[in-house]
Amino acid sequence: MVKIDIIGAPTAFGQPKLGVSLGPDAVRFSGLEENLKSLGHDVSDLGNVYGNYKTVYRKDNVKDGQGLINFDEVRDFSEHLSQAVDNTLKNKRFPFVIGGDHSLSIGSVSAVSHHYSNLGVLWIDAHGDINSSDTSPSGNIHGMPLGVLLGEGNEALVNINHKGAKLKHENIVLVGVRDLDAGEKAYIKKHGIKCYTMSDVARLGLDTVITKALKHLQECDGIHLSLDVDSLDPMEMPGTGTKVDGGIFLSDMLLALNILSKTEQLVSADLVEVNPLLDNRNKTAVKAVTLAEYIFGQSQI
Numbered sequence: 001m002v003k004i005d006i007i008g009a010p011t012a013f014g015q016p017k018l019g020v021s022l023g024p025d026a027v028r029f030s031g032l033e034e035n036l037k038s039l040g041h042d043v044s045d046l047g048n049v050y051g052n053y054k055t056v057y058r059k060d061n062v063k064d065g066q067g068l069i070n071f072d073e074v075r076d077f078s079e080h081l082s083q084a085v086d087n088t089l090k091n092k093r094f095p096f097v098i099g100g101d102h103s104l105s106i107g108s109v110s111a112v113s114h115h116y117s118n119l120g121v122l123w124i125d126a127h128g129d130i131n132s133s134d135t136s137p138s139g140n141i142h143g144m145p146l147g148v149l150l151g152e153g154n155e156a157l158v159n160i161n162h163k164g165a166k167l168k169h170e171n172i173v174l175v176g177v178r179d180l181d182a183g184e185k186a187y188i189k190k191h192g193i194k195c196y197t198m199s200d201v202a203r204l205g206l207d208t209v210i211t212k213a214l215k216h217l218q219e220c221d222g223i224h225l226s227l228d229v230d231s232l233d234p235m236e237m238p239g240t241g242t243k244v245d246g247g248i249f250l251s252d253m254l255l256a257l258n259i260l261s262k263t264e265q266l267v268s269a270d271l272v273e274v275n276p277l278l279d280n281r282n283k284t285a286v287k288a289v290t291l292a293e294y295i296f297g298q299s300q301i
């Protein structure tokens with residue numbers, strides 16, 4: 001039995017497409033809390049986190065001096081989210097953060113890293129999200145959370161929750177990657193970051209990849225899962241803002257999550273980038289709930 005706090009993080013400030021702020025409710029309305037309860041868990045939905053701004057999105061998406069879009073809003077939201085995640089961990093509960101765009105991981109992982117000195121991160125995503133204000137071609141902060149957590153670029157973002165870098169390069173594993181920017185490729189190579197691309201997944205199978213990823217993180221005192229729904233193929237997950245063909249299929253992902261759910265090291269998770277306005281009859285949110293069930297031990301027999 002896991003004591004789970006569902007934390008809605010409806011931020012859309014990290015990218016320009018409207019609708020991702022509706023993600024948490026679409027996932028809730030598809031049965032998230034009830035289904036996790038039927039698996040035997042103690043589940044509490046804490047509702048949504050909001051920052052000091054009146055909305056969780058901007059229609060105009062303004063760049064600041066460093067080329068960061070909606071910088072003040074992202075920083076403010078991240079601080080608020082990190083406080084909520086910190087409280088959950090203090091209460092000895094599992095923070096399960098539902099997005100919202102992937103910039104939310106700056107807040108969630110910053111808080112988790114305060115509780116685990118050698119935190120590992122399993123980042124399942126079509127993208128690397130390892131840009132920084134120095135390398136990002138778009139200025140969208142949802143493409144930068146790993147970069148920020150590694151201490152790169154804009155200092156105010158790096159210092160969210162507490163000062164300095166939150167993760168070690170060797171404690172990160174990327175899985176499902178198939179769309180990296182040039183700066184991201186260079187950074188991953190320079191720092192020797194463990195990265196399983198879709199070609200690796202095609203060659204080895206996702207079950208083997210996840211087993212290898214967990215082996216790589218075996219010395220970590222906790223593992224955070226950050227699961228971007230665009231890691232799945234767009235045929236599976238149409239409701240997301242930065243789709244890339246050639247992704248993971250649901251059956252493979254469920255097997256991988258089943259393997260992951262058996263490790264005692266898993267301490268927190270994010271499920272991000274569900275955008276109901278881009279979806280086809282809420283399919284993406286419904287499957288996101290299935291992913292959540294498997295993270296928390298659902299099995300097929």
Ligand SMILES: NC(=[NH2+])NCCC[C@H](N)C(=O)O
Pocket residue numbers: 101102103127128129131136137138139140142143144179180181228230242273
């Ligand atoms: N979390 C995501 N969906 N990120 C997409 C990032 C796309 C691109 N690499 C960028 O930095 O703008």
Ligand SMILES: [Mn+2]
Pocket residue numbers: 125126127228230231242
């Ligand atoms: Mn992505």
Ligand SMILES: [Mn+2]
Pocket residue numbers: 102125127129142228
């Ligand atoms: Mn992402």
